[in-house]
Amino acid sequence: MKIYVCVKHVPDSAATIAVKEGTEIEEAITFLMNPYDEHALTEACRLKNLLPQAEVIAVCFSKPEAESTLRSALAMGADRGLLITTRHRHDAIMTARVLKKAIDQDGQPDIILTGKESIDSEGMQTMFRLAHLFNMPAATNVVKIETGDGAALVTCEKEAGVRETLKLEMPCVLAAGKDLNTPRYPTFPDIVKSRKKEIRTIELEKINLPEPASRIEMVGLIPAMEKRCPKEITGTTISIAEKLVTILKDEARVI
Amino acid sequence: MKKIGRLIELKEGALKPANLGILTTAVKEGHEIFAILMETVTSDIQQQLARYGTDHIVKVVMNRPDWNPARWAQAVVTVLENLDIHILMGMTSAQGKDLLPRIAAILDAPLVMDCVHVDIDEQMAKTSQYSGKTTATFSLIGETILYGMRPNAIAAVVHPTAPHVTEQILDIPEETKLQVIEVLPGKPGTQNLSEADVIVSGGRGLKNAENFKIIFDCANAFGDAAVGASRVAVDEGWAPYAMQVGQTGTKVNPKVYIACGISGSVQHIAGMKTSGLIIAINTDATAAILAHCDYFVIGDLFTILPALTLKLTQL
Ligand SMILES: Cc1cc2nc3c(=O)[nH]c(=O)nc-3n(C[C@H](O)[C@H](O)[C@H](O)COP(=O)(O)OP(=O)(O)OC[C@H]3O[C@@H](n4cnc5c(N)ncnc54)[C@H](O)[C@@H]3O)c2cc1C
Ligand SMILES: Nc1ncnc2c1ncn2[C@@H]1O[C@H](COP(=O)(O)O)[C@@H](O)[C@H]1O
Numbered sequence: 198m199k200i201y202v203c204v205k206h207v208p209d210s211a212a213t214i215a216v217k218e219g220t221e222i223e224e225a226i227t228f229l230m231n232p233y234d235e236h237a238l239t240e241a242c243r244l245k246n247l248l249p250q251a252e253v254i255a256v257c258f259s260k261p262e263a264e265s266t267l268r269s270a271l272a273m274g275a276d277r278g279l280l281i282t283t284r285h286r287h288d289a290i291m292t293a294r295v296l297k298k299a300i301d302q303d304g305q306p307d308i309i310l311t312g313k314e315s316i317d318s319e320g321m322q323t324m325f326r327l328a329h330l331f332n333m334p335a336a337t338n339v340v341k342i343e344t345g346d347g348a349a350l351v352t353c354e355k356e357a358g359v360r361e362t363l364k365l366e367m368p369c370v371l372a373a374g375k376d377l378n379t380p381r382y383p384t385f386p387d388i389v390k391s392r393k394k395e396i397r398t399i400e401l402e403k404i405n406l407p408e409p410a411s412r413i414e415m416v417g418l419i420p421a422m423e424k425r426c427p428k429e430i431t432g433t434t435i436s437i438a439e440k441l442v443t444i445l446k447d448e449a450r451v452i
Numbered sequence: 453m454k455k456i457g458r459l460i461e462l463k464e465g466a467l468k469p470a471n472l473g474i475l476t477t478a479v480k481e482g483h484e485i486f487a488i489l490m491e492t493v494t495s496d497i498q499q500q501l502a503r504y505g506t507d508h509i510v511k512v513v514m515n516r517p518d519w520n521p522a523r524w525a526q527a528v529v530t531v532l533e534n535l536d537i538h539i540l541m542g543m544t545s546a547q548g549k550d551l552l553p554r555i556a557a558i559l560d561a562p563l564v565m566d567c568v569h570v571d572i573d574e575q576m577a578k579t580s581q582y583s584g585k586t587t588a589t590f591s592l593i594g595e596t597i598l599y600g601m602r603p604n605a606i607a608a609v610v611h612p613t614a615p616h617v618t619e620q621i622l623d624i625p626e627e628t629k630l631q632v633i634e635v636l637p638g639k640p641g642t643q644n645l646s647e648a649d650v651i652v653s654g655g656r657g658l659k660n661a662e663n664f665k666i667i668f669d670c671a672n673a674f675g676d677a678a679v680g681a682s683r684v685a686v687d688e689g690w691a692p693y694a695m696q697v698g699q700t701g702t703k704v705n706p707k708v709y710i711a712c713g714i715s716g717s718v719q720h721i722a723g724m725k726t727s728g729l730i731i732a733i734n735t736d737a738t739a740a741i742l743a744h745c746d747y748f749v750i751g752d753l754f755t756i757l758p759a760l761t762l763k764l765t766q767l
Binding site: 222413438 | 522544545546547549550552553554556557558560561562563564565566576579580581582583584585586587588589590591592593594595600628629630631632633634635636637638639642643644645646647649650674692693694696699700701702707708717718719722725728729730731742743744745746747748749750751755756759760762763764767
């Protein structure tokens with residue numbers, strides 16, 4: 198049983214993003230594992246404990262510095278890491294192809310886990326593209342997973358608290374939502390143990406992939422503009438409430 | 453003039469209002485608009501679509517019409533091929549997140565989700581990047597182009613037309629690898645945050661679960677406002693995760709967002725910064741949220757909010 202977990206190396210959610218020339222950002226900031234991928238990895242380790250002889254392999258396509266994210270994955274419980282290195286930004290169309298090829302060259306997946314969204318590119322699509330390349334079924338925003346009889350029974354969260362139960366034939370691709378679990382952060386002994394685990398690095402050029410015909414190319418990047426000029430509302434409680442109602446009525450026109 | 457497919461989303465058989473702004477996006481550019489509907493189309497829905505600039509209403513009639521994201525995605529691909537449509541616009545809702553990327557994967561087509569602006573002729577889309585801290589422009593290159601629009605990003609403008617109604621009768625093979633076993637409804641009264649017009653949100657300042665009632669009371673006083681929460685409020689168990697607003701919760705875009713007892717962390721701001729009007733109620737004059745709003749009240753939410761609720765119910 199092989200469980201592959203796709204983990205993306207992304208800027209810390211609290212980091213300030215400074216745009217340099219073109220579409221590049223200042224990279225001297227902290228990078229971490231994408232938060233949803235932490236849920237995916239934690240789930241992979243939970244499944245591993247239930248299934249005999251299962252192996253958890255974390256896969257990342259990024260710059261060489263992303264080794265730190267794979268190290269965190271190993272400390273959190275993955276058995277091995279695969280890092281496909283590149284110096285450039287790639288779209289989801291290419292990323293899915295790279296992840297597919299790297300996994301194919303490594304072994305036969307029974308389950309592929311991903312996050313439901315990366316917090317840097319906010320693409321919400323890599324898992325579906327990967328699943329299509331593998332001809333596997335896929336589900337997103339997964340909050341519960343049970344496996345057995347060659348199938349995965351999963352619960353997915355939709356909007357307004359609606360949940361859906363799906364049955365997917367294995368192998369399958371499951372994209373983790375936040376309610377799947379509470380990420381298990383490593384202890385110091387975990388970190389020490391993980392130092393002995395292997396990370397295999399492959400250069401993108403070595404896996405020989407043709408340029409896809411379709412592309413999603415970033416051509417501009419600007420800081421999100423804040424056009425607000427905050428105004429204070431003062432007065433007695435009653436008069437504040439009245440002023441708010443006036444704003445809601447005349448300015449926002451929602452009442 | 454290009455043909456544009458618009459995947460229309462219904463909720464309990466009625467048109468979701470957020471569809472209309474997306475129609476407006478396409479109308480503005482003067483193309484031929486095909487509203488694609490996967491469910492039963494009532495005359496009321498047809499009239500609404502006609503009011504907002506639809507040229508063709510395409511009713512999809514499937515051998516098995518029940519919801520299955522993989523089959524529905526295949527059905528939409530078939531419709532696009534049958535009608536020779538190479539541009540598809542949908543909504544970045546839960547259903548859109550489940551369908552658009554599947555369609556893009558089948559067609560190996562470029563897709564940008566959560567677009568706040570698109571230029572159909574130039575094949576460009578603007579969307580947020582790096583958790584809402586930047587805005588990126590993408591150029592989409594491919595035979596078929598897909599856009600997932602952010603709900604409420606574009607206001608609907610009336611543009612009456614006389615749509616031509618057609619049916620697409622499809623025989624899509626049974627989906628063996630993915631089955632929908634059941635759909636479990638949410639708790640009654642849980643509103644859909646991503647498409648709400650007004651959101652009243654509570655954070656750590658609420659202090660406990662019981663106090664969240666004053667947030668609900670205020671939301672009810674608006675009629676159909678939704679209730680949101682910060683991550684602290686969710687982690688404390690005062691509100692379900694479905695209500696979390698922010699980078700790792702729901703990204704919202706209402707006309708009005710009222711933040712009560714929420715400090716305004718970067719992760720929270722990332723999820724609500726595009727709201728039309730932001731009102732903050734906070735006891736701390738140095739809270740970060742006060743720099744990211746349009747109006748703020750420095751005061752105790754436990755007195756201000758009930759007073760607002762009372763005024764709203766007196767209208
Ligand atoms: C990877 C990651 C992802 C995250 N994702 C999210 C996310 O999606 N959404 C999110 O919200 N957070 C998220 N967070 C958490 C975020 O960093 C903050 O911890 C959180 O938003 C703080 O919630 P809060 O504003 O309710 O609490 P606090 O920061 O504690 O603020 C409480 C506020 O209430 C005010 N207050 C207290 N009493 C009253 C009163 N009586 N009347 C009025 N005001 C009062 C206080 O002055 C204070 O400003 C994330 C963090 C990380 C690391
Ligand atoms: N470069 C990458 N390396 C590894 N996994 C990735 C990469 N890009 C995306 N993923 C996975 O795909 C999920 C969805 O990403 P996205 O489509 O960018 O929102 C992420 O949560 C990751 O699990």
